[in-house]
Amino acid sequence: MSDHYLLHLPDGTEYGPIDRATLLAWRVEGRLPADTLVWPDGAPQWLSVDEALALAAAAAPVVAASSAAAGPRLRPTRPMAPATPAADRPDTRPVAPAPRAVSPPPSPARRASSRLLLLAAGLLVLLAGIVALWVLARPWIEKRRAIAAVERYATQDRRVEDREAGLVIDLPPGWMALRKDNPLVDAPQARIVLAQPAIRVFATITMAARPREMDALDTHLDGWLQSRLPRQPSTKEESRDDVQLGKGRGRLLRTTWDDGLAPMQGAAVAWADGYEIFSLEAWAPATQGPAFASALDALCRGVSPTGLVDQRVREAVERLSLEVPELSQDALRLLVAERMSQGQPLDDVPAAALRAVSRGLDALAPREANEMRAIYQQVWAPVPEAQRAGLAALLVEIKAGRPVPPADVTALREALKTGVLALPAEPRARLQELSGRAVRKSQLLP
16 A cells, blocks of 8 residues: 555545655544545545555554565566556546645634634625615715704695785795794794705795885895805805796896805895895705705796785886876886885875985986986976976975975976976987986985
């Protein structure tokens, strides 16, 4: 029996060749399982490790005894059989992988260590999967938390209506109307508070009676921007554009600022219903990017001013335009809106027009003032000179703001109305334009 062996462990690992002493030592130490296969050099087949060791132990005493009895002697020579070519010799041994360099099989302790390493690697892979899943799911979880926090204070209405303000809003998907007692937005002056929690957008709608700004929304936005600077000095204007509402159009101002260390983006949308100016203010983290603009645009398209206030103003202007023909529609509209916004009657609008034009005439540019005086000379020309002097005295009293008997005011207005309507179309239109400028100039005077 040969003294060299190849090993084939149950896990498919192969070692060898090794000598008999190493094979026996590894088996005694427990490094070789019982089902390990052994190929003794020159054997016809694979044997179990115990069979190979048993054959080796049985052959060892016989060899030793024969050697002792015969003593040392020369091996007789015998003729050698002719060599058979390697290609023609049959290979009776089962095919096995080529022998590898001898390496001791792992001990039980080493196997246990390998299992622990594999277990640790598996746990690391599992932990990495959990972390990756959390990273992917975190935005969705945060969004759901934000929505739940807002829903707690949201109404169920999809249409928000403020009859007193004359405003209706059809909320687009994702937008919610919040109750006034919500702790999320501190805006006591807001008539309506809104939120789009999926992208962390909040908005408020306020209203103010500002007749001088009803035709100058950019002026209103300028004032709004200046009012923010003391509270948020980092506020910067980014752009201005017209914006489409559900009914009518508004003016949009985009801004950015820093809320502590968090960059923010915001917008203010202004529109008018008669002398009432509405301001929609919206804001969101800058990280929301274009989603903020899309949400704001959808909200604006759901906003529908009822136009009731504007209708009342137009009706009053149409009724008074024949009584005050020297004023343009815009100038008369301004005088009417100012009184309506203050809850005053409109009976004194004709007298107020006289006072405003007289005071504003002095604030016009010299060329415009002279042109306007020349047109008024044409207006007063048909009036007798004696009557003209009395009317001029009344104008001085009205300009100074002193009380004038209603009958005198009526007489003055009738004379002025007759003279203006008698003017040709071109000078009448020019008089209305200049008178409108004079009315606006008078509002700037103390």
